Amino acid sequence: MSFDVPDDRRYVESHEWALETDGVVRVGISDFAQDELGDVVFVELPDVGDELEAETEFGVVESIKAVSDLYAPVGGEVVAINDDLFDAPELVNEDPFGEGWMLEIEADDLNDLEDLLTADEYENQIA
Amino acid sequence: MPLQTPPLRGIHDDRGAKFTEFGGWDMPVEFDSIQTEHAAVREDAGIFDVSHMGQIHVTGPDATELMQRLTSNDVTRLEVGDSQYATITDEDGIIIDDTVVYRLPDEDDHATYLFVPNAGTDEATHERWIDYRNEWELDATVDNQTDEYAMFAVQGPNAADLLEDATDDSVTDLDRFQARYATIESVDCWTARTGYTGEDGFELIVPWDAATEIWTEFDCQPCGLGARDTLRIEAGLLLAGQDFDAEDDPRTPYEAGIGFTVALETEFVGRDALAAVAEAGVDEALVGFQLIDRGIPRHGYDITTTESRVIGTVTSGTMSPTLEQPIGLGYVPVEYAEPGTTLQVIVRGQSKKARVETTPFIDTV
Numbered sequence: 285m286s287f288d289v290p291d292d293r294r295y296v297e298s299h300e301w302a303l304e305t306d307g308v309v310r311v312g313i314s315d316f317a318q319d320e321l322g323d324v325v326f327v328e329l330p331d332v333g334d335e336l337e338a339e340t341e342f343g344v345v346e347s348i349k350a351v352s353d354l355y356a357p358v359g360g361e362v363v364a365i366n367d368d369l370f371d372a373p374e375l376v377n378e379d380p381f382g383e384g385w386m387l388e389i390e391a392d393d394l395n396d397l398e399d400l401l402t403a404d405e406y407e408n409q410i411a
Numbered sequence: 412m413p414l415q416t417p418p419l420r421g422i423h424d425d426r427g428a429k430f431t432e433f434g435g436w437d438m439p440v441e442f443d444s445i446q447t448e449h450a451a452v453r454e455d456a457g458i459f460d461v462s463h464m465g466q467i468h469v470t471g472p473d474a475t476e477l478m479q480r481l482t483s484n485d486v487t488r489l490e491v492g493d494s495q496y497a498t499i500t501d502e503d504g505i506i507i508d509d510t511v512v513y514r515l516p517d518e519d520d521h522a523t524y525l526f527v528p529n530a531g532t533d534e535a536t537h538e539r540w541i542d543y544r545n546e547w548e549l550d551a552t553v554d555n556q557t558d559e560y561a562m563f564a565v566q567g568p569n570a571a572d573l574l575e576d577a578t579d580d581s582v583t584d585l586d587r588f589q590a591r592y593a594t595i596e597s598v599d600c601w602t603a604r605t606g607y608t609g610e611d612g613f614e615l616i617v618p619w620d621a622a623t624e625i626w627t628e629f630d631c632q633p634c635g636l637g638a639r640d641t642l643r644i645e646a647g648l649l650l651a652g653q654d655f656d657a658e659d660d661p662r663t664p665y666e667a668g669i670g671f672t673v674a675l676e677t678e679f680v681g682r683d684a685l686a687a688v689a690e691a692g693v694d695e696a697l698v699g700f701q702l703i704d705r706g707i708p709r710h711g712y713d714i715t716t717t718e719s720r721v722i723g724t725v726t727s728g729t730m731s732p733t734l735e736q737p738i739g740l741g742y743v744p745v746e747y748a749e750p751g752t753t754l755q756v757i758v759r760g761q762s763k764k765a766r767v768e769t770t771p772f773i774d775t776v
Contacts, residue, residue, distance in 0.1 A: 322441055322444055322445055322637065323444050323445050323446045323732075325707065325730040326705070326706065326707050326730065326737075328706075328759075344759065346707050346730075347445075348445045348446070348637065348641060348729055348730055348732070349440070349441070349445060349637050349640075351707075351709060370705075377444075
């Protein structure tokens with residue numbers, strides 16, 4: 285089975301993606317991750333204004349069969365969360381790289397993105 | 412130890428199934444999505460490969476006595492083609508396993524039984540039967556046929572139509588918990604109107620070598636153990652090793668809410684202990700509950716009073732695909748078991764409000 289791995293963003297080994305736009309890093313989980321989880325039925329996210337440290341837990345995504353922690357790709361302040369997921373968690377399955385995004389972080393250091401996996405490297409990881 | 416594989420492992424793999432280890436078997440957990448499979452069973456029909464379930468065959472002059480003394484229900488109530496739900500208990504009345512006992516056609520004028528222990532327990536159960544047979548000097552043959560038979564469950568409101576099409580001889584006249592041999596693709600299959608989903612349906616015990624031919628006769632949604640779990644929780648049915656576990660969470664049938672499987676007028680291992688429990692009553696009971704706050708209850712989460720005093724543990728939980736609500740099962744002191752009682756479930760350190768509900772959570776057959 286092949287999975288989408290857009291090359292406009294970076295990836296974490298724990299299957300989150302990070303997409304930087306104008307200094308803000310949007311975060312979600314990969315197509316591979318949503319497929320592994322199955323039907324997503326619940327997402328727990330931090331509050332806007334929370335400070336996150338890179339590589340630490342920022343929330344939880346639950347499918348019918350599994351609970352999975354979410355890890356921050358970069359450190360910084362949460363400046364937006366995707367409220368739509370509270371009523372429609374299935375967006376994570378339907379559009380993991382788009383409508384199923386989870387939160388936006390104003391990164392302490394955008395250079396940290398360079399330490400994350402490229403699309404090619406992530407594709408090799410899930411192959 | 413390598414995992415045992417069902418005869419259709421390759422076919423499931425080709426179909427895109429994901430697999431999980433269950434009771435020492437490598438079984439399909441999901442084909443399309445749990446919600447899709449779950450909905451198919453509630454609204455139409457689905458087929459499950461449950462070949463990980465054990466099959467133990469008991470016959471001979473003392474087969475009835477052996478079954479009677481090792482299962483909690485009354486096997487003498489069974490006519491040929493009947494089946495019953497029962498538990499296997501230890502001397503203390505603790506559930507070791509739950510099982511369905513089928514009475515097969517007589518062999519050599521002797522009542523003959525086939526019973527289905529849970530995945531991974533067939534060898535220990537077979538040994539238990541042999542040990543007690545020898546100790547009691549009974550004349551019965553006990554064969555573990557788990558590797559000789561596959562088992563499929565066709566479940567859902569349209570399951571009977573699918574059986575009607577697949578079998579040479581109609582089986583739709585069978586009542587719930589009745590069974591007979593039916594011919595599918597020229598193969599005799601033990602066909603029982605039983606199941607584990609809360610829906611009408613059939614379970615087929617089929618020769619291992621004929622598994623592919625039989626499976627492909629049913630043109631309906633293939634379902635994995637993931638959907639089987641959400642379906643059975645909605646139906647308030649217990650999962651061995653989770654809702655009772657002789658080692659980790661020892662429970663009597665009365666605590667587990669399946670006191671109807673106990674025939675105290677019969678003599679069986681655990682009977683005296685259970686008679687005492689029946690007399691004294693239970694301190695704790697398995698309840699169903701719905702989470703009112705956002706969150707999903709999972710096996711092992713604490714259940715507390717509204718004052719945050721821990722009083723129990725979640726044994727099973729899920730987001731119910733039918734109700735679209737988080738539901739679960741767990742043991743609590745009987746004073747908290749009344750439907751409508753407010754409790755809390757601790758979800759990752761946070762108290763979530765829950766309400767005790769009557770089970771099954773949905774209407775079942």
